[in-house]
Amino acid sequence: MKKPKYHIFVCNSFRLTGEPQGVCNKKGAPALLQYIEEEIIDRGIDAMVSSTGCLKMCEKGPVMIIYPDNYWYGEVTEEAVDKILDALEDGRSVEDYLIA
Numbered sequence: 001m002k003k004p005k006y007h008i009f010v011c012n013s014f015r016l017t018g019e020p021q022g023v024c025n026k027k028g029a030p031a032l033l034q035y036i037e038e039e040i041i042d043r044g045i046d047a048m049v050s051s052t053g054c055l056k057m058c059e060k061g062p063v064m065i066i067y068p069d070n071y072w073y074g075e076v077t078e079e080a081v082d083k084i085l086d087a088l089e090d091g092r093s094v095e096d097y098l099i100a
């Protein structure tokens, strides 16, 4: 497998037991993961999407990170994902959702 250009991480609040419990999961991260996967495919973006345990930014959940750009986004919704992926395709970030 070829390494992707981008790696997108979405917090799904997994605990050590593998059980998803926490802010991002409760605020819709599972559906968001599916949405991002579909958008990546539709847009033909060379990216891999992974879910993670708590990223310690719970108050900003759901949290999404894009590497190698090191963009950390908070309070992500499907509408935000559209804007974030539009920006990614243009090589920029979306200030409104960036976590300092």
Ligand code: FES
Residues within 6 Å of the ligand: 011, 012, 013, 021, 022, 023, 024, 025, 053, 054, 055, 056, 057, 058, 059, 061, 062, 063
């Ligand atoms: S549960 Fe997502 S950042 Fe903590």
